[in-house]
Amino acid sequence: MNRLKDATSPYLRQHADNPVDWFAWGDEAFEEARRRDVPLLISVGYSACHWCHVMAHESFEDGGTAAMMNEHFVNVKVDREERPDVDAVYMAATQAMTGQGGWPMTVFATPEGHPFYTGTYFPREQFQRLLTGVSNAWTGDRAAVLEQGSKIVEALNERSALPSGPLPTPSTLARAVHGLAESFDQVRGGFGGAPKFPPSMALEFLLRYRGAPVIESGQTSPEPKEPRATASAARLMADRTLEAMARGGIYDQLAGGFARYSVDAGWVVPHFEKMLYDNALLLRVYAHWWRSTGSVLGRRIALETADWLLAEMRTPEGGFASALDADSEGVEGKFYAWTPEELHKVLGEEDGAWAVDLFEVTGTFEHGTSVLQLLADPEDAERFARVRSALLAARAHRVRPGRDDKVVAAWNGLVIAALAETGALFDRPDLVEAARAAAVLLDELHMDGDRLLRTSRDGRAGDNAGVLEDYADLAEGLLALYGVTGEVRWFHRAGALLENVLDRFSDGSGGFFDTADDAERLFQRPQDPTDNATPSGQFAAAGALLSYAALTGSARHREAAEAALGTVTVLADKHARFAGWGLAAAQAAVSGPIEVAIVGSPDDPATAALHRTALLSSLPGLVVALGEPGSEEVPLLSGRGLVGGQPAAYVCRRFVCKLPVTTPAGLLAELENGSGGDD
Secondary structure, three states: OOOOOOOOOHHHHHOOOOOOOEEEOOHHHHHHHHHHOOOEEEEEEOOOOHHHHHHHHHHHOOHHHHHHHHHHOEEEEEEOOOOHHHHHHHHHHHHHHHOOOOOOEEEEEOOOOOEEEEEOOOOHHHHHHHHHHHHHHHHHOHHHHHHHHHHHHHHHHHOOOOOOOOOOOHHHHHHHHHHHHHOEOOOOOOEOOOOEOOOHHHHHHHHHHHHOOEEEOOEEEOOOOOHHHHHHHHHHHHHHHHHHHHHOOOEOOOOOOEOOEEOOOOOOOEEOOEEHHHHHHHHHHHHHHHHHHOOHHHHHHHHHHHHHHHHHHEOOOOOEEEEEOOEEOOEEOOOOOEOHHHHHHHHOHHHHHHHHHHOOOOOOOOOOOEOOOOOOOOOOHHHHHHHHHHHHHHHOOOOOOOEEEEEEHHHHHHHHHHHHHHHHHOOOHHHHHHHHHHHHHHHHHOEEOOEEEOEEEOOEEOOOEOOHHHHHHHHHHHHHHHHHHOOHHHHHHHHHHHHHHHHHOEOOOOOEOOOOOOOOOOOOOOOOOOOOOOOOHHHHHHHHHHHHHHHHOOHHHHHHHHHHOHHHHHHOOOOHHHOHHHHHHHHHHHHOOEEEEEEOOOOOHHHHHHHHHHHOOOOOOOEEEEEOOOOOOOHHHOOOOOEOOEOEEEEEEOOEEOOOEOOHHHHHHHHHHOOOOOO
16 A cells, blocks of 8 residues: 655655555554554665665565565654654664664564664565564564563663753863864864764864853953863864865765765765755854855855755755755766766866866776865866866766755754855855745744644645754744844744743753653653754754843843753763764853844945944854844844944843944954953
8 A cells, every 4th residue: 555655755755656565654553553463664764865775675675575574564664854753762772772773774663662673774685584583573472572672661761861060161161172182083184983974063163162262250261271272273173174074075076065974084985965954054164164264165165055055955935955865876976976088078188187187086986986076276267167067067967866855944944044144244145035035934834833843845844743953943043044134033933932942842950852742752752962963952952042042131041051051061071072062052151142232224334334244253152133223122132222323233241231333343343352241
């Protein structure tokens, strides 16, 4: 029976024509397992997952394997991107039972959903033997199977939450920099060895740390313990990693955009899927790199990545699609790899030979092909532009990788923040408008009353409830959009989302669950404060709550942010790589963050000049409120007016402000001083 053909998930729809009798996750599958008295076989993956495609081709499209699955199991297909809560609880079980995790994830569970055997990818013959073994155990030793499932659930539920500490201090943040330095690859950038993932959140922390004064009791003070050496280490790690990724094969040197990760330690050969969340996070980091250092490379990568997002990932409704596949024509990386012969054919002998050397086309991938690198900027920019254009035109005739075009609220929130800020920094109003259009889509389509829905596709919202990261990342994006545009609609919507976070996700101990208090009850309520491929929901919430508190003066929001950041103190020394977003938010909290109120007509060039000066500041977590004189909707603007008939900027910290200034030079001087508050 074809139950997946009308799913909003492209991943589920990919399996709609399998001979496997798939169910989507839901009560129907559990009821059928109880009726037939058979186990559940839960297969979890996502559309851009290469090994998910391999297992689908080997097993799920194979009639004999499908017959075994249908006879002995109720088979459930789950898109981990639509149901991160389901993925989280079964991934915890898989990691506990096998010591590792990944996708596709294969879980055998009781009709109540309790896992008793788990794994990831299985080749067809091994998978068939596993099906037979599990089925025999279910019919021949049911008591042992049920006991195993009960023990796993009991053990997972007894796991204590990650302990929390006090709000991180300047010393905590310095130790985190030292901790990151211990695993830093001095030669190739990044952390650890192969495979290497873009450390977006750690890089955001390092950029905030490198130029930020640390403020205690209203005074600027240097970092303890070799402050210059620590800041220098942060600078080195950020600069070297950002340049290495931008010049390596993980970055698409023709069209822009980053692949998911590098299979080697040198960023040469990527795993070719392109994920929306990676590119949103990296776009923001590269824009911030330019803002912090003036890096020409940072500017180029930021703008190319933004243009790639608009060209390749934007949906007709104004949102952004989730991913591009790694494969085309069933071959991983075929769309992106080149041989020397192909370059000569497209470019001619002279330009072809030049391009072979320039792009390091030396057989770095498979079957004599190479992924393009650009280890140094070419001296002949005009020639490079011509060659690049010709290769792009030739590549356009290849079969393109598939696109998962569902819109995920959390990842679109990340894109909204990145595009809004990039558009403001580089005077690209089209990028700001794209951020606004995505915000409108989320606001009008994904909101169900005051509740947020996680996904939509083709202008139709899915029925999956938003999880913590959806509320937090979207709030973060809308606050960034408000700071760029001054449109109070986004400020108010962000506030409403954060009220939901405080009311429905709190664990009562300063942290947050990943699902709301009225969400579907799984065998475990997921809660993971550590970063993974995206900021953890808890750290994302802390960052958004901190920004909102800075705009409103709300002690409730500030205290909630600080409590949520207590986990960072525990992770900073030895696990800083898994707390990058929390460290970035903690750096903002320690530094204030600085608040800037810009009062004046948005159409006045003098207002625009003050506004741009504020947005160009690299002070960590700085928030900007923009509004007309007499504006009362945003508390930071309340009671603030023009000075001598001129637009004015007020620099504040925790709502204690210096005297207003009316010129960009005056504002810059106040910001470079690094603190607000009366003199």
